[in-house]
Amino acid sequence: MQDVARFAGVSIATVSNVINRPEKVSAATTEQVRAAIAELGFVRNDAARSLATGTTSSIGMVLADLDNSLFVDMAHGAQQGADAVGLRLLIGNAACDMTRQDDYLRLFDEARVGGVLLSPMEDSLAGIERMRSHGRPMVLLNFEQSGADCCTVLVDNEEAGYVAARHLVETGRTRIGFVAGRDYYQPVHARRLGVQRAVRETGGVELEEIGTDGLGFEDGLAVAHDLAGRAADRRPDGIVAVTDEIANGIAEGLHATSAVQVPGDIAVVGCEDNRSARSGPVALTAVQLEGAAMGQAAAELLLEEMKTPAGEHRHRTVMIRPGLVVRASTAVPAPQA
């Protein structure tokens, strides 16, 4: 900047003004300074700028796992929200590693970013409190952190279960199966409640809750094996699987035996619509967790907090309603079938 000023024959204050408040500088001077900047290939030192102003033009986002498309969707949404106000979104991928998540939190804290978006996998109260105690705006995505003093964006998982089960009922299924692991994970519990509500609301529909060990493809296969061994009238004709992976495991397992057809004999719905799970034998109908909407809502909450004077901000929790993406796995059976 020194060099630019010298080259253009002005003071460094003027150079700074040309960059930041061009309206305060005469056209002629502006021209000279711009020419000097171009000639010298000058790039403003952001560290110095942010030291002097105490602000940054970027916000940080720490994601639990980029391999999971839900988080990529969140990044898209947040990006859009940030773009709208000219902020840049920097992403740190924790890759399921809590230590790394903490590293990124610290990095963003030290870098004095304008704010942080965090989508954690596990309890992260310590990191959150550290951030908050430094007065840094922060919003949580897709995780209900008890005790956390910040805004949160959640998807309504109870509604997700409800929507999935409703869809089956509305397409004529009457014996609903809910396949899930234990209620240790918050979303599992919530989706179960939603399914139960949908069944309760509807006359003439039964619910069977089928337990699994885990939440993966293998668990779905095991369930399929069980189902295939039952008499036709002793098994569900519609299944809500708590994860896409389980859903695909079920579809694959049934497909392999070829004794039971999907969707002919059993319709299957997943609860996530995750791109990384699109490997099943039938395209999977799934509840859409609206990652992009979550990301955008989170960015908006963050921006709101960033521009609100400290002390006046009131935390909010935004609940996103899930959608439904209908595909082949719940197609209505042909009339004569």
Place this chain on the structure above:
Amino acid sequence: MQDVARFAGVSIATVSNVINRPEKVSAATTEQVRAAIAELGFVRNDAARSLATGTTSSIGMVLADLDNSLFVDMAHGAQQGADAVGLRLLIGNAACDMTRQDDYLRLFDEARVGGVLLSPMEDSLAGIERMRSHGRPMVLLNFEQSGADCCTVLVDNEEAGYVAARHLVETGRTRIGFVAGRDYYQPVHARRLGVQRAVRETGGVELEEIGTDGLGFEDGLAVAHDLAGRAADRRPDGIVAVTDEIANGIAEGLHATSAVQVPGDIAVVGCEDNRSARSGPVALTAVQLEGAAMGQAAAELLLEEMKTPAGEHRHRTVMIRPGLVVRASTAVPAPQA
């Protein structure tokens, strides 16, 4: 830091030393300072640090499209490389938008990151030159940028085509089809050459090159339609599709007619092994582009350049050999078939 120094009854220089060179400070003093830091919740201001030292502890990575798992793989690899030397990886997602790509390049430049990893979609010479003229280390991934003055990591696309075709030949296929769009994209051209080489090397194998308009699922469907209409001896028994999407389109199209079986009548190989393309009716055998290996190699080249005195560094190009992931779409037909 002022506050910490006052609180601990030492000078700020000592605080700085405790943080950065603890060995230069007596144990007792260190203890007091640490206590003060903990008590006050002090966080080093990274902007000031980087202004004073002229260095940063992070490197930037600009990715063309996080929705494409190849780029996520690259991020994983780069992360690993950066972790190994204690650098943090900051990700910017261009999301297929060249303007945004340029924004991130500028952001990282202004932030004076230690170096930048760029995986572009299109010619990005201007941005690269700007970066280089500021002396910032930079390495390119998965793109041959003519005129670019920096290290590059590429996957060997000629080899990818070769590996795919070899696999078909080795599993007994003798009439190979190569399905691709025009050679406008560098990788398409290279993969074609590889397929041709594999066929040329092998006796008794024919090659048919089938053109498509684009590189997507629809294009594959169209090819399937054509194929299904041919007599059995007039169509290939093994197909290399230049993209996974085309491959899945072909498999889906053939599956729908059910006149031609995959892999029974025709085996299909894709050339990318992209997770977002895993929606076909048969699990797809595909050449694996080794995104993680590319990312790691790129990080290593970057770190090498970062620690080499300016002027002494010599740019290199690293070529990664693709692998092969065998799945159902190229299973050998049962003997009696």
Place this chain on the structure above:
DNA sequence: CTGAAAGCGCTTACAG
């Protein structure tokens, strides 16, 4: 082992 002081490159009132 510890402290006083200069400097990193910018921004921002404040004079002129």
Place this chain on the structure above:
DNA sequence: CTGAAAGCGCTTACAG
């Protein structure tokens, strides 16, 4: 409209 000067929060030789 433009410039001189202080200050942002740290680091780093250099004395002591």
